[in-house]
Amino acid sequence: MTTIRRDELTLPGVELGPENPLPALRPLRETHTVDERARATLPRDMARQIGYEPLRSVLPARLLDGYGRDRADTTLDTLVLENDRLRVTVLPGLGGRVHSLCHKPTGRELLYRNPVFQPAGFALNGAWFSGGIEWNIGATGHTALSCAPVYAAPVPGPDGTPMLRLWEWERLRGLPFQVDLWLPDGSDFLYVGVRIRNPHERPAPAYWWSNIAVPEERRVLVPADEAWHFGYEHTLRRVPAPVSDGVDRSYPRHGTHPADYFYEVPDGERRWIAALDGDGHGLVQTSTDLLRGRKLFLWGTGTGGRRWQDWLTEPGTGGYAEIQAGLARTQLEHVKLEAESDFSWLEAYGPLAADAARVHGADWTAARAEVAARLAAALPRAAVEDAYGAWLDRADTEPGERLAVGSGWGALELLRMGGKLLPGTPFDAATLGPEQEPWLELLRAGAYPAARCAAAPPGPSLVDRAWRDMLETAPADPATEYHLGVAQWHAGDRAQAVRSWERGLERAVSAWPLLRCLAVADRESGHLSRAADRYAEAFDGLCAERASTSAWTAATVALAREAIEALLAVGRPAVARTVFDRLDPSIRKRGRFRLLLAQLLVEEGDLVGARGVFDVGFEVAELREGAEVLGEVWVRVTDAPLPARYDFRMRP
Template sequence: MTTVRRAVLTLPAAPLGPDNPLPALHRLGAAAPSVDERDRAGLPRDMVRQLGHAPLRTLLPTRMRDGYGRERTPATLDTIEIENDHLKVTVLPGLGGRIHSLVHKSTGRADRELLDRELLYRNPVLQPAAFALNGAWFSGGIEWNIGARGHTTLSCGPLHAAVVPAPDGGEMLRLWEWERLRDLPFQVDLWLPADSPYLRVGVRIRNPHERAVPCYWWSNTAVPEDRRILAPADTAWHFGYERALRRVPVPCDEGGADRTYPLESTHAGDWFYALPDGQRRWIAALDAHGEGLVQTSTDRLLGRKLFVWGTGRGGRRWQEWLTEPGTPGYAEIQAGLARTQLEHPVLEAGEEASWLEVYGPLGADPATVHGADWAAARAGVETALAEALPRAEVDTAYERWLATAADTEPGPLLAQGSGWGALEVLRGGHVLPGTPFDPALLGDEQRPWVELLRTGALPAPDPGAAPEPGAAPWPTPVSDAWRDMLETAPAEPVTEYHLGVAQWAAGDLAQAVRSWERGLKNAAERWPLLYCLAVADREDGHRERAADRYAEAFEEQYGGDPLVTAALGRETVTVLLGANRPAEARAVLSRLPGEVRARGAFRCLEARLLLAEGRPDAARAVFDAGFEVADLKEGAEELGELWSRLTDEPLPDAYEFRMRPS
């Protein structure tokens, strides 16, 4: 029998902490990838059309999740386990529905001892790092990425979870949520037939709107990096941190290095495999014995990819940063809706995208798997997969799931996600069989918007309640429908603030500034509007005016909510330094509490400030004393750049996070 049950997992974990209270107004400026002209002519038409299509302007309406640190203590995490006689699956519903572990039970061959075998890279700690679109993410397991290129904003967010009857009559775990960057509901159904070692994962994304919406999905699986990665392709599109997309041969590149072995690459990079049309979709990570994990799917999940950290100093430092010293490294094998992660296919109005993925163990002849004949290695794995799990069986399982189980209403919640889906269903009247967003899920963040729906106005401050000084405004939904309602609501300062945020998210930057300026005239609490105007100035290159407004916003908010003060102070110091006003930056930094200034990000600011003050020896002493910027972003180079302004000495390993060739 297969069981689905609640459980707990204890890990050393760094607490996630609170979200950043400031709206995520900063525009995303990533340029479209460059493509070699020799390769462009050979790109599939849909790939050409989708490359660089519909990039995000900002991360609105989400907030940045950057309140974590790097001190880990034992923590108990809620899990849901799916188990039969062959496989045990551990799911983290409160952390994006991540599959933490996939254990093949009592496995082995005649010449090897029987033992339980972990098929994934299972991180022994929970250490958030700034890899998700909105910040906090952690490594290991299988993650579900929806929204836009990058790790989903739900990486460390909760999903709704409940038990649903499976297509085979057993029990199935359903995970679902409302993805807010693209405004789309989705579900992930996981079930394990009683006699099978293969986990089925049915995924569906629905567009309930009357407009087309850009879509994105990649399932990312972490595997030990001492494996060979096999996929049915002879070429791949390589994308590195130089942001160039070029077609390369598989397995060996022009220099002769076999890139199907993650440890053969010096630098981090992506390989998007060019699977031929009609080819069965699969990717495998197999060890020296020819054993390991295979992932396959129905054809809708088109792409397959390998990501490696590389053996360079930066890649090794990142691996250590994401776990603990002495932990083996990992690579990622991935599967997505498009050929590359640089594409965002369109989901038409009322359309849905669905498919079935399967994960489980696979064994093939090791001499063939690791032989020099790439065609034979691929064929050997594909033959083993066909014998263990025929393609037709996967297609049939998908059709049965979609016809009999995908719309089935789930039972009582095992875990609860956010209230944003309930708000959107309330607003739009969407009918979404199988993924209920009950009004009972509406919370404090959604209540002002329920008031706007019901009365046409945002709630006025309670005259009998003392206002919370310096508190951040509640989060703003930014879709067209909400923006339209804000435009017709009474033009109070709070309404002008939220209207400006929605206009900014839509790309109507000039109108957003006008809304914030109107609101500022009569605002009792001015700092939120000043902050928004300061960001607008900063984004448009008005350094001096941005610095003035940041300083004024900080002054007006100071003494209020300490979480806001720290977030606003960090940005204010940064902008003042950029405007070459170190004396004012010092005044702001010195007013922050000591425990805030002791954090790694503020120690780094201190080093920058000391250098701007003409005190390079003191700035070097900050590095020598040591600090860790907990929310250092993927590919970050600022520590190396700052160090190079202080000394010609090599950058110490502790600060080496560069992921591309010098």
């Protein structure tokens, strides 16, 4: 019989650290964008969806950038769903990630299972980790829920066996979603029912990609003869599959540079993607037709790609590639979800055994036909459709005992919407916590509670139009003006945001949060010298107020980094040096500040000292995907080749 149980997983890892308390007014560097000229050459529907509601920022989410790289044994809570054929290990505290999918009769691990927990700067809001199956919702990129807790509870499945339901409120788009994991008794396949709901009275941009990590030695097969190649030069072009530019790209290790291949699966074809090893064994994923897209991501064999592989896992444990399935043809697109409607579909994951000679033969059509035939025998297309219909009948079933609890933001939003209910995915008022309390007071009393003292950095801001309207009519104290300005900035009304922050500054006891927001506004509008002045003043104010708590340390680290960068940008290394020297030695030892020290030394004219920083060595734990800052600083220090340990370049 299928069972669900709690368990624990211990592996080398790091603590996530506190959230960054500074509102993310500037979008993080996102590598997945297309040049406007290239967009004009794309099919009309694809170009329209690429241009539909791109993300302005990761607000109201906060950045997660406080982790390090000094790993120690770390224990993670898990939920294990198991029948006599498969064992599924889920991480409810980390976005509901499927960490492992083990086929018990053969003992085969069907996924790439990361032997460490090492966050890196790949998610929209920072921390992300590789391996397993992740559920990407929100906007182009890895979800802001990558390292966040989700709700989990058992639900009776269509055949009487228990399903494991995961659900949360995705805050970037304001869309609740659920993922139901279901193992029918005796099944070799994990069924996954997914539903994204739009409870609002307006359309919303929807985004979903199920991201599956597999060992990179496998061949990736998909029912397509063409793909859209996306490279980190921000180009999207149609190429033949599997061979393009004389290389068979269905083998992830055949590429040189990291790249995406979004496959053109013809209408009417069954939707599937498989990754099979040299013996013809591996994983297959299939779905109902709404989940249109299929993709391969490969790291390639170049220095940068191999460096990232080592960075994200344990060197020497084998690399991985990603096979994915999504709502659109490419991950650069967002799909309109109409008001008060939903998207739903069923996925299936399981083992596949096929004839190795055909799978790895030169005849792509024959290789695909072999996999398609084996999949049809193991799991007919009609069976997936039938399972989808059976699952839909249970999608609204209320979950049982909570096995894990997510955030209180969904409960707050449903209260704002008049106590609206979402059958099957309850967001109970009992989950409201300290972060939601001031917003609950605004909702009920019409006033955001004024900060009585500078006991902590400001709490998180909300930016939805409804909350912005409430802030605009609330008494205009400094705390209200601060949060109102953040909401206005997010909405694109930057001039009004600046006016709100300036009004708040006139009466603020704690001025540094408002000064920092104004500094960002100055920097974005090209007033770099004034931005530097305001950053320096904000850092002085923070230092006068801060206490020895993790929240204050996180604020100090974040503001110091921004201030030093702004001061160096206008040629003020002496002032930047005073900011750097006021930091605790434990902060100055962090990799990001070792890099800032090298930049500071360059501006001070000490190239020997800057080279010494690189020679001693450092690691910037939160380095962003596609970042080239290490190489940019290096070439200002020396003409020598960039050492491999600092080479994270993802493009030629």
